Amino acid sequence: xxxxxxxxxxxxxxxxxxxxxxxxxxxxxxxxxxxxxxxxxxxxxxxxxxxxxxxxxxxxxxxxxxxxxxxxxxxxxxxxxxxxxxxxxxxxxxxxxxxxxxxxxxxxxxxxxxxxxxxxxxxxxxxxxxxxxxxxxxxxxxxxxxxxxxxx
Ligand code: SF4
Numbered sequence: 001x002x003x004x005x006x007x008x009x010x011x012x013x014x015x016x017x018x019x020x021x022x023x024x025x026x027x028x029x030x031x032x033x034x035x036x037x038x039x040x041x042x043x044x045x046x047x048x049x050x051x052x053x054x055x056x057x058x059x060x061x062x063x064x065x066x067x068x069x070x071x072x073x074x075x076x077x078x079x080x081x082x083x084x085x086x087x088x089x090x091x092x093x094x095x096x097x098x099x100x101x102x103x104x105x106x107x108x109x110x111x112x113x114x115x116x117x118x119x120x121x122x123x124x125x126x127x128x129x130x131x132x133x134x135x136x137x138x139x140x141x142x143x144x145x146x147x148x149x150x151x152x
Pocket of ligand 1: 024026
């Protein structure tokens with residue numbers, strides 16, 4: 001699949017920057033029952049591939065998230081356990097297993113079997129952007145209303 005570059009003029013246009021360097025086994029565990037937040041940049045990139053917003057996203061009243069089908073992310077091929085939009089996957093999927101808690105701040109989710117392959121230098125490099133990531137995800141609905149005319 002072609003890697004898409006979009007330009008909304010934010011740091012989240014740069015998908016590669018937000019990829020955690022780790023030894024991901026591509027087990028697909030993080031794609032099960034996903035609640036992954038979507039940023040405006042993610043929606044712009046994925047819709048530019050030809051997907052309609054409602055095909056892959058759901059709004060929970062505050063945040064737009066990846067849609068599940070049969071208890072896994074709509075983009076996971078359950079036979080191969082591969083992401084079908086891997087080159088264009090959302091920023092949050094690239095950051096995982098680095099996640100954020102309002103109280104604890106950034107931390108590594110030990111549900112990921114490869115969590116201990118993430119070096120402290122990666123946590124230091126990207127951890128400082130996690131609160132910005134969450135703040136950006138809270139802007140997605142306003143952006144969707146303007147860009148896609150979706151009333152939610
Ligand atoms: S759970 Fe961890 S090892 Fe498995 S696919 Fe997700 S990031 Fe990779």
